[in-house]
Amino acid sequence: MTDTPMTPDEEQAFYANPENQEPQGPPRRRKPRLSAMVPVRLSPELLDEIRQRAEADDRSVSSWIRRVVEHELHHPA
Numbered sequence: 290m291t292d293t294p295m296t297p298d299e300e301q302a303f304y305a306n307p308e309n310q311e312p313q314g315p316p317r318r319r320k321p322r323l324s325a326m327v328p329v330r331l332s333p334e335l336l337d338e339i340r341q342r343a344e345a346d347d348r349s350v351s352s353w354i355r356r357v358v359e360h361e362l363h364h365p366a
Contacts, residue, residue: 329354 295303303309331339336350343353 339350339353343350346353348356
């Protein structure tokens with residue numbers, strides 16, 4: 290394997306081979322980065338707008354909302 294990035298089709302072909310599905314190196318335990326889930330109710334119109342903006346930013350709705358909250362916490366009105 291080279292350091293040249295593979296295309297998605299090349300990745301698919303590479304990992305389709307069972308020999309390339311073996312984990313390499315010691316296992317890594319990752320710490321959970323997020324704490325608790327917070328349920329929030331939004332109007333259908335607001336949720337539609339959020340979905341559109343998240344998609345335009347190529348983010349998930351959750352990621353987009355977290356980014357907006359972090360921005361507001363660092364830039365109070």
